[in-house]
Amino acid sequence: MILDRHHRRQLFSHSMTVLSGLAIVVIMVPLIAVIYEAVVLGSPAFSFIFFTQRPALGCAPISGITCSLGGVSPAIQGTFVLLGLASLIAVPIGVGAAIFVVEFGGPIARVISTTADVLSGVPSILAGVFIYTILLQYDRALVFSYGSASLALGVLMIPIVVRTTEEALRTVPNSVREAALALGIARWKTGIRIVLVTALPGVVTGVLLAVARAAGEAAPLLFTLGNSCFHPFEGITQEGCALPLWIFQGATAPYQNWYTLAWGAALLLIVIILVISLTSRVVLNRLVRRMGGQ
Amino acid sequence: MSMPSEVKMKVEDLSAFYASVRAVEGINLEIPDRRVTAIIGPSGCGKSTLIRCLNRMHETTPKARVEGRVLLDGDDLYELDATLVRRRVGMVFQKPNPFATMSIYNNVSAPLRFNGRPSRQEMDQTVVRSLKHAALWDEVKDRVDSAATSLSGGQQQRLCIARALAGDPEVLLMDEPCSALDPIATSKIEELIGQLKNDYTVVIVTHNMQQAARVSDFTAFLYLGKLIEFGPTGDLFERPKEHLTESYITGRFG
Amino acid sequence: MSDANPFPPSSLRTPKRASKWGDRVFIVLTGVGAALVILSLVAFVVVLYVGAEASVKQFGLAFLTNRVWLPASENPNIPGNIHGVVPFAIGTLLTSAIALLIAIPLSLGAAIFLTQQAPQRLRAPVGQLIELLAAIPSIIYGFWGLIVLVPIMRYDIEPNLKSWLGWTGWFGGTPTGLDVLTASVILAVMVIPTITAISRDTIAAVPVSQKEAALSLGATDWEVTRRAVLPYARAGVLAGIVLGLGRALGETMAVTLVIGNENASPTSLLSHGQTIASLLANQFAESSGPLETSAMIEAGLILLVITLVINVGARLVLSRLQTGRGVGQE
Numbered sequence: 001m002i003l004d005r006h007h008r009r010q011l012f013s014h015s016m017t018v019l020s021g022l023a024i025v026v027i028m029v030p031l032i033a034v035i036y037e038a039v040v041l042g043s044p045a046f047s048f049i050f051f052t053q054r055p056a057l058g059c060a061p062i063s064g065i066t067c068s069l070g071g072v073s074p075a076i077q078g079t080f081v082l083l084g085l086a087s088l089i090a091v092p093i094g095v096g097a098a099i100f101v102v103e104f105g106g107p108i109a110r111v112i113s114t115t116a117d118v119l120s121g122v123p124s125i126l127a128g129v130f131i132y133t134i135l136l137q138y139d140r141a142l143v144f145s146y147g148s149a150s151l152a153l154g155v156l157m158i159p160i161v162v163r164t165t166e167e168a169l170r171t172v173p174n175s176v177r178e179a180a181l182a183l184g185i186a187r188w189k190t191g192i193r194i195v196l197v198t199a200l201p202g203v204v205t206g207v208l209l210a211v212a213r214a215a216g217e218a219a220p221l222l223f224t225l226g227n228s229c230f231h232p233f234e235g236i237t238q239e240g241c242a243l244p245l246w247i248f249q250g251a252t253a254p255y256q257n258w259y260t261l262a263w264g265a266a267l268l269l270i271v272i273i274l275v276i277s278l279t280s281r282v283v284l285n286r287l288v289r290r291m292g293g294q
Numbered sequence: 295m296s297m298p299s300e301v302k303m304k305v306e307d308l309s310a311f312y313a314s315v316r317a318v319e320g321i322n323l324e325i326p327d328r329r330v331t332a333i334i335g336p337s338g339c340g341k342s343t344l345i346r347c348l349n350r351m352h353e354t355t356p357k358a359r360v361e362g363r364v365l366l367d368g369d370d371l372y373e374l375d376a377t378l379v380r381r382r383v384g385m386v387f388q389k390p391n392p393f394a395t396m397s398i399y400n401n402v403s404a405p406l407r408f409n410g411r412p413s414r415q416e417m418d419q420t421v422v423r424s425l426k427h428a429a430l431w432d433e434v435k436d437r438v439d440s441a442a443t444s445l446s447g448g449q450q451q452r453l454c455i456a457r458a459l460a461g462d463p464e465v466l467l468m469d470e471p472c473s474a475l476d477p478i479a480t481s482k483i484e485e486l487i488g489q490l491k492n493d494y495t496v497v498i499v500t501h502n503m504q505q506a507a508r509v510s511d512f513t514a515f516l517y518l519g520k521l522i523e524f525g526p527t528g529d530l531f532e533r534p535k536e537h538l539t540e541s542y543i544t545g546r547f548g
Numbered sequence: 549m550s551d552a553n554p555f556p557p558s559s560l561r562t563p564k565r566a567s568k569w570g571d572r573v574f575i576v577l578t579g580v581g582a583a584l585v586i587l588s589l590v591a592f593v594v595v596l597y598v599g600a601e602a603s604v605k606q607f608g609l610a611f612l613t614n615r616v617w618l619p620a621s622e623n624p625n626i627p628g629n630i631h632g633v634v635p636f637a638i639g640t641l642l643t644s645a646i647a648l649l650i651a652i653p654l655s656l657g658a659a660i661f662l663t664q665q666a667p668q669r670l671r672a673p674v675g676q677l678i679e680l681l682a683a684i685p686s687i688i689y690g691f692w693g694l695i696v697l698v699p700i701m702r703y704d705i706e707p708n709l710k711s712w713l714g715w716t717g718w719f720g721g722t723p724t725g726l727d728v729l730t731a732s733v734i735l736a737v738m739v740i741p742t743i744t745a746i747s748r749d750t751i752a753a754v755p756v757s758q759k760e761a762a763l764s765l766g767a768t769d770w771e772v773t774r775r776a777v778l779p780y781a782r783a784g785v786l787a788g789i790v791l792g793l794g795r796a797l798g799e800t801m802a803v804t805l806v807i808g809n810e811n812a813s814p815t816s817l818l819s820h821g822q823t824i825a826s827l828l829a830n831q832f833a834e835s836s837g838p839l840e841t842s843a844m845i846e847a848g849l850i851l852l853v854i855t856l857v858i859n860v861g862a863r864l865v866l867s868r869l870q871t872g873r874g875v876g877q878e
Contacts, residue, residue: 013768017665023657024666024674027744030737031681034692041695096581104575105356112582114860115589121791121859122592122852123798125828129848130592133599155588162585175391179454182351183461184381185408188574193408198395216685219800219825223832244687244801251691251805266688273683375568 038267045069045264051076054230055246058255067257072265075246077233078225079272081146082153082242083211089154091207094161095196101162102169103191113166120159125219127152132223144226146236152220157210164206168199201287208280212273218244243269302327302465302495303348303383308362310343310352317343319519321362325465325512330487330496332510332527334503336547340519341499345467348497349383350376366464381409384463388470390450392442392457398425399438401453405461420460427493428456429486448479452486459494466490468498472505484509503543507531515539593852600846602839607631611846617811631843633824633850635813640823640851642814643728643803644796647735652789655740659747659785660773675748682741690802693734698725698806701733706818720816726808729817734802739792746788746866750781784869790862794855800825824851 049071056070097116101109131152135143142148172195180190196203226239229246243265250262303325310318318340325331333341346352347360350371364371371379392401402421406412412420421438425431430452434445442453451471458466468487472480487509490496500506506513507527514524515538523530523539534540541547603611614632658678662671702725709729710719754777762776778785808820809830822830824847835841 009768009771013770016770016773017661020657020661020665023654024661027654027658027681027740028677030689030692031677031684033696034684034688037692037696038688093581093584096578097585100575100578100582104578108582112585114863115586117863118856118860119585119589119592121794121798121855123800123825123855125798125800125825126592126596126848126852129599129828129832129845130595133595133845134591155592158585158588173391175387175389176393178351178354178387179391179393179457180404180408181354181377182349182380182385182387183405183408183457184377184379185405186377186570188570189408191574194393198393212683216683216687218685218687219829222829244685247687247691248801251687251694262691266691269685269688273685274680277683 035270038263038270041260042263042265042267045260046267047071050261050264054232055261056257058253058258060254061256067255069257069261072229072243072246072261072268074229074232075241075243075265076268078146078229078240078242078245079215079269081233081236081240082150082221082225083215085146085150085236086153086157086214087207087211089150090157090161090210093154094158094210095165095203097158098162098165098169099191099196101166103187103195112162116159116162116166119155120163122156123219124156124217125222127155128220128223130155131220135224142237144224144239146225146233146238146240149221149225149240149242150236152224153214153217156217156220157214160210160213161206164209165199165203168202168206169195171202172198201284204287205280205284208276208283212276212280215273215276216244216269218242218248221245222248243272300327301325302367303497304363304365305344305348306363306365308344308347308360308364310340310347310361311359312343312355313357313359317519318347318516321521323514323521323524325495325497327495328491328493329511330491330498330509331512331514332506333497333499333514333516334501334506334542335516335522336542337501338518339516341516342469343519344516345385345469345497345499348465348467349385350379351385381405381461382463383465383467384458384461385467385469386451386454386458386471389474390447390454392445392450392453394441394443396442397439398434398442398445398453401442402456402460404457409461421456424456424460427459427490428452429482429489430456446479448475448482451475451479451483455483455486455490459490463494465495465497468496470499470501473501480505503531515542517542593849596845596849596852600842600849602842603631603846606839607843607846611843612850615813631840633847635811636822636824636827636847637850638813639728639807639821640797640825643732643735643807643821643823644793646729646732646817647739647796648789648793650733650736651739651743651792654736655743655747655788655792656785658740658744659751660778662744662748663751664769664773664777675745678741678744681737682745685801686738686799687801689734689738690805693730693802693806697733698730701725701727701730710818718817721818723818724808724820726806726820727818728807728814728821731803731807731821731823732817734806735796735799738799738802739796742795743788743792746791747781747785750784750788750869751777753784754780783865787862787865787869790858790865794858794862797851797855797858798825800829804829824848 049069051071052073053071054074055072056068059067061067097112101112131148132143135148176198177190177195180194181187185194221242221244225242225245227241228239229241229249233240246265247262247269250258250265301324305321305323308318308321309316321344333345335341343352348364352358352360360372366382393404396404399421402424403417406417406420422431425434430449433449442450445453472483475483484505487496487498498510510527512525513527513530515522515530517538523534523536530539531543534543607614611631611633613634614630615634616630616632617635618630662674666674702723706723706725706729710723713719758776758780759772762772767775803823804826807822807826809822809826810820811822811827814821828844828848832841832844835844
């Protein structure tokens with residue numbers, strides 16, 4: 001069958017369409033595979049004990065002996081502590097910087113914005129190295145602690161908070177600021193009680209996004225959190241644990257039960273991140289609707 | 295109409311700049327108390343700039359600068375705190391800008407809530423009074439808690455007027471308040487202006503000469519940043535003193 | 549209607565002096581936040597440099613050319629410490645390059661499909677699925693890679709690659725699955741969402757008029773894409789690729805679990821290797837001494853500089869595009 005030129009071109013076009021559709025399918029494969037493995041290998045670990053107890057001692061499987069699992073309660077506690085502390089650091093700084101950029105502007109505003117952009121590209125492990133190096137000089141005892149790890153995570157969260165808050169503040173039209181100023185409302189009240197409040201859905205979404213990213217970070221924790229995955233939370237100056245760190249430990253250890261616990265932690269982590277993402281979307285929609293669909 | 299006995303605002307040798315560009319030059323103007331003063335002129339003549347100097351909104355633009363004085367009952371506005379100035383001199387903008395995240399009630403009570411600690415009773419009374427003054431009360435009295443954005447354009451503008459009035463200003467500035475509205479909404483607001491002047495001094499910028507003729511007692515004509523002529527509206531439109539004024543009124547330019 | 553002067557709420561009449569102070573505190577507090585942002589970047593670079601100083605003084609420029617990484621404790625036959633960043637630089641660049649090789653066609657294909665061909669109702673959900681891909685933490689990809697991908701590579705894929713493509717010389721050595729190739733594949737998976745998202749946005753922003761012009765000349769769908777849309781979107785897509793590269797260079801956890809962790813330059817795609825990031829993840833905590841720690845920090849500093857330059861470059865291009873070409877919002 002001889003195809004004339006036109007039909008050849010059409011055929012080629014159609015095959016490219018098919019190929020590009022295939023690309024999407026191929027891309028989805030790892031996503032589905034990872035989630036599948038996490039569900040299959042991780043859900044057996046779920047139980048009441050999983051959420052409330054610490055891990056059992058590592059045991060390599062010898063045939064005939066089943067290992068007890070225990071749980072990942074220290075890691076769960078640790079993750080929440082870390083995320084809370086890191087947010088406490090990142091949110092005021094990030095939101096404050098964004099407000100400064102949008103409400104005061106000037107040449108320095110671009111410097112700040114660009115700096116945040118640059119910071120967002122920093123490899124996360126270097127944040128750990130950074131805090132480690134500082135604390136080593138400052139107070140060796142604090143090097144491995146929740147405080148230290150929160151600083152590292154905070155440094156990674158700040159750029160995200162700055163950029164998303166900045167975008168949210170910029171969606172507030174200038175007419176709102178003018179209306180408020182013309183009523184004799186002071187600049188600071190305008191900036192906070194009117195502009196920030198109007199932009200709040202976007203700001204909250206941005207913070208949740210930063211938290212979701214920080215929740216999954218393991219690299220910055222490697223040299224700042226220490227290793228206390230068998231003890232419950234003892235204080236922010238003490239060593240600690242977190243879900244991503246436990247996953248790393250379970251993945252690299254030769255113990256079968258830790259490995260299963262690690263998959264459980266992985267599944268839990270995925271669920272947590274999904275919940276945070278969904279929450280942020282719900283928050284965004286509900287607040288937007290309540291505020292008259294802006 | 296004869297010259298009023300009182301002058302509410304006095305503009306002395308005012309020049310206003312955006313960076314190095316001079317938008318308004320050497321304006322000397324006396325704005326009569328409890329009358330409507332219109333500022334007219336072709337596009338770009340500086341009328342918006344001038345009115346924004348009267349409540350110190352001009353300086354909120356980056357690199358904006360003002361020379362000269364503006365006196366309100368003898369007080370030099372540029373010596374006072376800007377936020378206090380803006381509570382005495384209110385403004386309504388070209389495009390209605392109610393706070394989109396607030397209800398009608400919260401919009402009107404905003405000047406109270408943000409500038410003090412009003413009691414519920416104070417807020418209720420002020421909201422009702424302001425909405426009545428803005429001729430909006432009858433239309434919204436059943437739904438003051440609904441979103442401000444649920445109102446039509448003309449209603450939103452009257453809401454903005456009510457909000458400005460709730461702050462109890464002495465002067466009300468209106469920067470082309472009807473240019474985004476349809477004719478019916480426009481006429482409602484023009485009617486409203488006629489009533490407002492009983493209690494407030496009104497200054498209105500408009501590019502619509504007929505509107506100025508209908509609504510104002512006094513008119514100022516600006517051209518290329520300079521005040522060309524100022525006088526009672528009837529006199530300015532029927533017997534303009536300046537050649538430039540006459541050309542503008544008869545439609546030869548602008 | 550002439551009421552008496554409207555009720556002046558007493559709360560309004562007393563001029564508040566507070567507003568001046570409120571404004572001052574406002575600008576100071578937000579300014580502090582802004583300053584801290586700048587400070588953290590500056591501190592980052594400074595602290596890393598200070599940490600690396602010992603190594604810089606000891607090894608000087610040789611650090612950039614040495615192909616050996618031997619802490620004093622490891623091989624007593626070789627005198628002193630020798631540290632060179634070359635093995636890890638090669639590991640980093642090689643894995644990132646291959647990852648991009650895999651990711652670019654897939655990402656572009658997906659972006660094109662999503663913007664040109666996909667039925668309207670599919671676009672949002674698929675877009676969200678791709679975002680989900682990006683949301684899964686690196687450690688979990690690494691874990692999965694270790695358990696699932698590595699055996700597949702070792703038993704199924706690599707032996708075949710070796711037999712088909714062994715003549716190129718890139719597939720020497722026994723397939724173990726824990727190698728540069730596997731790390732590249734995982735990196736590709738992690739980088740695809742970034743490139744896809746940016747490419748999709750850029751391609752979607754191409755004005756319809758460009759497509760219509762090509763269509764009206766009788767071009768097929770693919771030709772429209774290739775000749776009208778892609779060239780217009782070229783700069784943005786490139787910036788997206790460069791951003792993806794930036795991500796790949798810094799990726800740590802997924803790489804560290806599957807790359808084999810050997811501190812030597814890889815001789816083939818199937819060799820064990822090490823990137824700068826995985827070096828830090830693997831050995832920073834077990835450093836044999838302050839000099840080695842300092843050397844690792846120096847390697848980290850080099851990584852930082854490379855990623856910063858790449859990121860800044862990509863963002864500059866992207867922002868210039870948005871202001872130059874787009875019909876900007878106010």
